[in-house]
Amino acid sequence: DAGGRYVMPGIVDTHSHMGVYPWPEVEANSDGNEMTDPINAGMRAADAIWTEDPEFALARAGGVTTVQVIPGSGNLIGGEGITLKLRPGADIGRMVFQGAPRGIKMALGENPKRSYGERNKAPSTRMGNMALFRDAFNQARNYRAKWQAWRDKKEDERGAPPDRDLKLETLSDVLDGKVRVHVHSYRKDEILRFLEIADEYGFKVASFQHGLEAYKIAPELARRDIAVATFAQWWGYKVEAWDGIPHNAALLARAGVKVSIHSDSGNLIQRLYNEAGVAARYGLSEEDALRAITINAAAALGIDGRIGSLEVGKDADIAIFTRHPLDAYTLVEKTLIDGAVVYDRGAVPTPRDLPAAPPLPKGPSAPPPADLVPAADPVNPEGLYAIVGGRVFTMAGAPIEDGTVIVDKGTIREVGPGLRPPARATVIDAKGQWVFPGLIEPHTHLGLAEIDLEATTRDEDEATDPVLPQLRVMDAFYTESEVIPVTRLHGITAAFTTPGEGNVIGGSGAIVRLDGASPDAVLVKAGAALVANFGEPPKARYGPRNQSPDTRMGIAALLRDAFTKAQDYQAKWADYERKKKAFEQGRPGGKGKAPEKPAPPDRDLKLEALLPALKGEMPVFARAHRVDDILTAVRLADQFNLKLILSHGTEAYKVADLLAAKKIPVVVGPITTQPDRIETQGAVYDNAARLQRAGVKIAIQTGETLNARMLPYEASLAVAYGLPWEQAIRAVTVNPAEIFGVADRIGSLRPGLEADLIVTAGDPLQPLARLRHLMIAGRPIPLTSRQTALYERWR
Numbered sequence: 001d002a003g004g005r006y007v008m009p010g011i012v013d014t015h016s017h018m019g020v021y022p023w024p025e026v027e028a029n030s031d032g033n034e035m036t037d038p039i040n041a042g043m044r045a046a047d048a049i050w051t052e053d054p055e056f057a058l059a060r061a062g063g064v065t066t067v068q069v070i071p072g073s074g075n076l077i078g079g080e081g082i083t084l085k086l087r088p089g090a091d092i093g094r095m096v097f098q099g100a101p102r103g104i105k106m107a108l109g110e111n112p113k114r115s116y117g118e119r120n121k122a123p124s125t126r127m128g129n130m131a132l133f134r135d136a137f138n139q140a141r142n143y144r145a146k147w148q149a150w151r152d153k154k155e156d157e158r159g160a161p162p163d164r165d166l167k168l169e170t171l172s173d174v175l176d177g178k179v180r181v182h183v184h185s186y187r188k189d190e191i192l193r194f195l196e197i198a199d200e201y202g203f204k205v206a207s208f209q210h211g212l213e214a215y216k217i218a219p220e221l222a223r224r225d226i227a228v229a230t231f232a233q234w235w236g237y238k239v240e241a242w243d244g245i246p247h248n249a250a251l252l253a254r255a256g257v258k259v260s261i262h263s264d265s266g267n268l269i270q271r272l273y274n275e276a277g278v279a280a281r282y283g284l285s286e287e288d289a290l291r292a293i294t295i296n297a298a299a300a301l302g303i304d305g306r307i308g309s310l311e312v313g314k315d316a317d318i319a320i321f322t323r324h325p326l327d328a329y330t331l332v333e334k335t336l337i338d339g340a341v342v343y344d345r346g347a348v349p350t351p352r353d354l355p356a357a358p359p360l361p362k363g364p365s366a367p368p369p370a371d372l373v374p375a376a377d378p379v380n381p382e383g384l385y386a387i388v389g390g391r392v393f394t395m396a397g398a399p400i401e402d403g404t405v406i407v408d409k410g411t412i413r414e415v416g417p418g419l420r421p422p423a424r425a426t427v428i429d430a431k432g433q434w435v436f437p438g439l440i441e442p443h444t445h446l447g448l449a450e451i452d453l454e455a456t457t458r459d460e461d462e463a464t465d466p467v468l469p470q471l472r473v474m475d476a477f478y479t480e481s482e483v484i485p486v487t488r489l490h491g492i493t494a495a496f497t498t499p500g501e502g503n504v505i506g507g508s509g510a511i512v513r514l515d516g517a518s519p520d521a522v523l524v525k526a527g528a529a530l531v532a533n534f535g536e537p538p539k540a541r542y543g544p545r546n547q548s549p550d551t552r553m554g555i556a557a558l559l560r561d562a563f564t565k566a567q568d569y570q571a572k573w574a575d576y577e578r579k580k581k582a583f584e585q586g587r588p589g590g591k592g593k594a595p596e597k598p599a600p601p602d603r604d605l606k607l608e609a610l611l612p613a614l615k616g617e618m619p620v621f622a623r624a625h626r627v628d629d630i631l632t633a634v635r636l637a638d639q640f641n642l643k644l645i646l647s648h649g650t651e652a653y654k655v656a657d658l659l660a661a662k663k664i665p666v667v668v669g670p671i672t673t674q675p676d677r678i679e680t681q682g683a684v685y686d687n688a689a690r691l692q693r694a695g696v697k698i699a700i701q702t703g704e705t706l707n708a709r710m711l712p713y714e715a716s717l718a719v720a721y722g723l724p725w726e727q728a729i730r731a732v733t734v735n736p737a738e739i740f741g742v743a744d745r746i747g748s749l750r751p752g753l754e755a756d757l758i759v760t761a762g763d764p765l766q767p768l769a770r771l772r773h774l775m776i777a778g779r780p781i782p783l784t785s786r787q788t789a790l791y792e793r794w795r
Contacts, residue, residue: 010065010317019049043079063319140171212244218255250283254366285363377780386421390430410778438493438756461500471507656694689722
């Protein structure tokens, strides 16, 4: 019975490493990249797939029925992939999609040249990449010609056949069109150069995978009928991904390219329908968004005659959803492969009383930029604004219908229904829209990190000493970061930006607003929390150096030692202050002698930085996933009377009652945390919901920098798994403000608070409810970024 449900074809993913990089991710199970030769055409992913990888079951729970599993991108030619139907079972033979064309993985750009260049081997440049490709295809052509010459001879004149070379045999099949070519790619220039090689050697490219700059050459790809499988949102993690924009899929669809949304991730594959919704936010029509995870992906693999649509005679691969697949709160209820149910959710955890979903984009894809990005609000010279006619969510009471928010010189002057705008105010019409406090990201490295794989752009993690409490993020905060405007466009106006997670004590983080020309201008609260890290990262960093910590014991010991020394330091200074006061008052010293002027202790900035935490003036933001790490953090907090905030808390649901009793808040998440590491084996999607029901104050984090913008969608996933909608909104607004002690400045819409607010076309946790207006500290912020500029330029 699918009454009231949404039925669609099973989801198809063209780019997966499930089985060859199984979970948990440990070196013993890492079989996706044979990093011994940049040309590895003879490798086959099917030879390394572990069918009991838990990722397969999780993908079925996401409505995925067919995937192409391929080698990684460390080699120029990584080997053949395999197309699988996700039928449960231990036998890879049972999963193989019989009749699917062969496919081979190739890779352009940074990955191969970095992998081999670091060893002083070719390729180390893009020139080297292309030269090795030409050499490989030239060898294959010569090999093919040699065999053809042998076959062309009369049988009695042939003699012994040429020696077989399985690597060149595979590449000969590529030249003969027997193997579909799927190419990992980013930059438009290298895509075009590779197409020249394909033309020279006479083979066709089936798809470019990732293709983050494919939008720049969309007409050429459409002319050649080459598919593109891309991300909805990933960008910037390396230099070649810097021009990635979330409008990529929409621009490709508009040009007539068969575009699909892929995962390249055991995490994203579970929610490809959510990814399609994000792509729709950036201009993909409803129809194109659904095609991007079904028929277009099937076509890229050459199996659209069998799957990808619901038609008579096709394989009965079906996904049944609780809500429309592009609705942020939808879940897969059942998945069928070949007519058999392979996943059944059972009870649906999603609350019933949710706001109405926003309208679906009917297309065409890639509308004019003005449809996606409203014109900038005018700047009032007196700083006086009135946002009128909206539904106002103050976080301090019930929503106000037909509400007005009056802003005066950076602060909220008045909030109420039907207020008359002041005479000289700039009026912002919010009729039919919703008004909220700006969202707060409670754990990120915004302003400290730009490009993940480019060390010169990263300043969040001082990897030189495991105990560095004296570090302050504002000493490295870069107000001109290109990531900040990108983040704002999802309604995020403030953030707790922190040192990284590689040290036991990383330093102090700060609450910043996401607008301002100088560190002072963005600062809301310096020293908002001292960052301490439990679990894998510190011991993974220092253990290989034969330096403590190498174990969890070592982490706890270093923390205990640091705070004990800080206590002793505090006592020395207290004793000095006592003696100094006695000297100043002229009180006699021992045996009635005149008091001697005391000498102050030597200052120790490292120990001094721990004193605010010891005094309870600064909370300790403790990274902990596993329940044992959480309990260690709690014990240490009790021992030293520390005010504790838990970060991540992946297994916090196991001790929710304890945390509630001790009033320890949890900055939970990401909600998308997966059991992909040893320390996150206990990850569950309803962690936030369980903690909230137990009475724990929660905020929701992304833990991201480049994709901190996805904060509202982390919150929407928490709602899908049982967190009440109102609590999810609080978890990204007033709750983080209260947790970090800035609720008297931001986090709600009350008179006297700073005017950080957003206006949205409906529920801000839904990707399709686009941002219409944004204000930070009473200043209207244009809804533009480097990415919107690229969209306008290339549309």
